[in-house]
Amino acid sequence: MNKHDHSHSISLVVRLIRSILALYPAEFRAAYEQDMLLTFQTRCFELRSNGDSTGLICFFLTTGFDVLGQAAREQMESVVRSPVRGRLIGSLAWMLGGLLWALLHTPIANTWLAIPVPALILLIIGLVGISTFKPSRLTSAALLITGLGLTNYLLGYLAAQMNHIDAARVLTITGIILEVGGIFVLAYSLFFKATQPQAWQSSLLLHSIVSLIDAVWQLMPLAARDVLYSPIYPVGVAILGVMVGIGWMVTGALRWRSATRRTVVIVG
Amino acid sequence: MTDDSPDQLLPLSPIVFHMLIALADGEKHGYGIMKTVEEDTYGEMRIPLGTLYGSIKRMLAANLIEETEARPDPALDDERRRYYRITPFGQQVLRAEIMRLDKQLALVRSKHIPGWADQGRAL
Numbered sequence: 001m002n003k004h005d006h007s008h009s010i011s012l013v014v015r016l017i018r019s020i021l022a023l024y025p026a027e028f029r030a031a032y033e034q035d036m037l038l039t040f041q042t043r044c045f046e047l048r049s050n051g052d053s054t055g056l057i058c059f060f061l062t063t064g065f066d067v068l069g070q071a072a073r074e075q076m077e078s079v080v081r082s083p084v085r086g087r088l089i090g091s092l093a094w095m096l097g098g099l100l101w102a103l104l105h106t107p108i109a110n111t112w113l114a115i116p117v118p119a120l121i122l123l124i125i126g127l128v129g130i131s132t133f134k135p136s137r138l139t140s141a142a143l144l145i146t147g148l149g150l151t152n153y154l155l156g157y158l159a160a161q162m163n164h165i166d167a168a169r170v171l172t173i174t175g176i177i178l179e180v181g182g183i184f185v186l187a188y189s190l191f192f193k194a195t196q197p198q199a200w201q202s203s204l205l206l207h208s209i210v211s212l213i214d215a216v217w218q219l220m221p222l223a224a225r226d227v228l229y230s231p232i233y234p235v236g237v238a239i240l241g242v243m244v245g246i247g248w249m250v251t252g253a254l255r256w257r258s259a260t261r262r263t264v265v266i267v268g
Numbered sequence: 269m270t271d272d273s274p275d276q277l278l279p280l281s282p283i284v285f286h287m288l289i290a291l292a293d294g295e296k297h298g299y300g301i302m303k304t305v306e307e308d309t310y311g312e313m314r315i316p317l318g319t320l321y322g323s324i325k326r327m328l329a330a331n332l333i334e335e336t337e338a339r340p341d342p343a344l345d346d347e348r349r350r351y352y353r354i355t356p357f358g359q360q361v362l363r364a365e366i367m368r369l370d371k372q373l374a375l376v377r378s379k380h381i382p383g384w385a386d387q388g389r390a391l
Contacts, residue, residue, distance in 0.1 A: 017317075032321045034348040039299040040317055063317045070318030 010044045013060045020064060023071035025078040088141065091129030095145065095181070098122030099152075102174045120177075127181050142185035149178030212242070274361040277330065278368055283315055283323055288332065288354055288362045295336050295353035298324065324352065332358035 017040050021033050040063060047056045079086045101119035127145075152175030160168035280288070283305075290296060290304035301324075302315050315323070327333045333352045354362070 028325065032325070032350075035298050035350050036317055036321050038346060038348055039297075039302065039320070042299045043302070062314075066316035067318035070322045073322065 009056070010041070010048060013044060013056070014041050017060070017063060017067065020067050020071070023068065024074050027078070028074050087129055091126045091141075092144070093126075094122050094129060095126030095148075095178075098124075098126060099148070099174055099178065102170070102177070123177060123181060127184060138185055142182045144182075145178055145185060146182030149175045149182060151175075152178060209245075212245070274357070274364040277332075277361050278365055280361070280365045282313065283319065284327060284332070285362075285365055286313060287315070287320075287323060287327065288358055288365075291333060291352060291354040292359070292362065295338065295351045297349040297351050299349075301352070327358075328352075331355055332361060 014037060018033075018037060021029060021036060024033070043059060044056060047059060079089055098119045098121070101122060152171045156168045156171030156175055159165075159171055286305045286308060287301055289308060290301045296304060298320055302317075302320055306314050324333070328335070332355060334355050336351045336353045338351065
């Protein structure tokens with residue numbers, strides 16, 4: 001390997017390590033990232049000057065695995081130090097537990113009431129935990145929950161396409177529950193805690209659009225074949241999407257009125 | 269972590285012990301610490317990058333080391349580097365650890381451990 005190749009490989013491994021360092025908490029990165037990269041780079045150049053290509057690869061692999069482990073440790077310490085972050089992760093863990101429980105134990109039936117009570121309790125505890133956040137975090141949490149629900153929809157759709165109708169049904173049921181949970185958190189943020197109308201209005205719009213796309217997406221297999229699974233699910237999602245869309249328009253109108261009134265007051 | 273009693277931090281982990289030894293003869297940056305520990309232990313201990321800076325962070329929090337503004341010739345140095353030096357409390361902890369290890373060594377020397385005669389004499 002010539003000098004140019006070595007420089008190229010060093011810049012590549014430095015970039016890779018930099019990307020792994022992104023896993024550290026922000027405060028740790030702010031304090032040590034530059035120094036860590038410099039130390040890593042210096043060591044790489046030293047190994048290169050010794051012509052030790054194997055050593056360079058070993059050093060990179062050792063550093064990569066070590067940094068991964070240490071980043072996880074720092075994140076854990078950061079969670080312990082930060083009650084808010086701990087509450088977020090705890091709440092999401094409750095919800096994930098509820099989701100897994102529902103996925104594993106929901107009987108194959110055409111009713112939303114088939115979700116086991118323990119799974120619902122886990123999901124509700126998670127939602128209540130999340131609803132205690134500050135408004136700025138609530139919107140993100142709502143989108144995260146919705147994202148989880150939408151992933152379930154996607155998986156449900158794929159399962160339906162592969163003729164795993166039972167799995168599709170369970171995934172769709174849990175997807176709807178999560179999306180309703182996401183809307184609940186968003187509504188909570190909107191009506192009780194909202195201080196950032198721009199943030200929640202864009203969230204509502206996104207939520208509405210994605211819900212409607214979901215509904216259409218789920219109706220496609222129904223239209224293409226015989227009824228794969230009960231049309232109540234995509235219709236339910238479509239209704240949700242329309243309702244959230246109306247919510248978006250109403251809040252937009254309220255914002256516009258509020259802004260107009262403020263302008264009048266300022267001008268007057 | 270309190271800095272009232274050095275004994276509260278004992279025993280030190282091998283990495284922290286060698287890092288304090290490395291800093292005992294003057295301030296160093298992260299790479300300098302890594303290199304000195306490797307040389308001091310004849311290559312037996314190589315501190316990986318994440319472990320090194322995680323330890324530095326915890327040692328700063330425990331007041332064993334502190335960051336220093338003093339730098340060598342700026343022309344020879346990169347300003348992004350951070351330099352560390354051992355604190356007076358860190359020196360106390362290091363002395364306490366050395367005394368603890370010394371007592372253990374004395375104990376080992378006083379025993380006749382089978383198969384360890386030659387190594388025992390070397391100690």
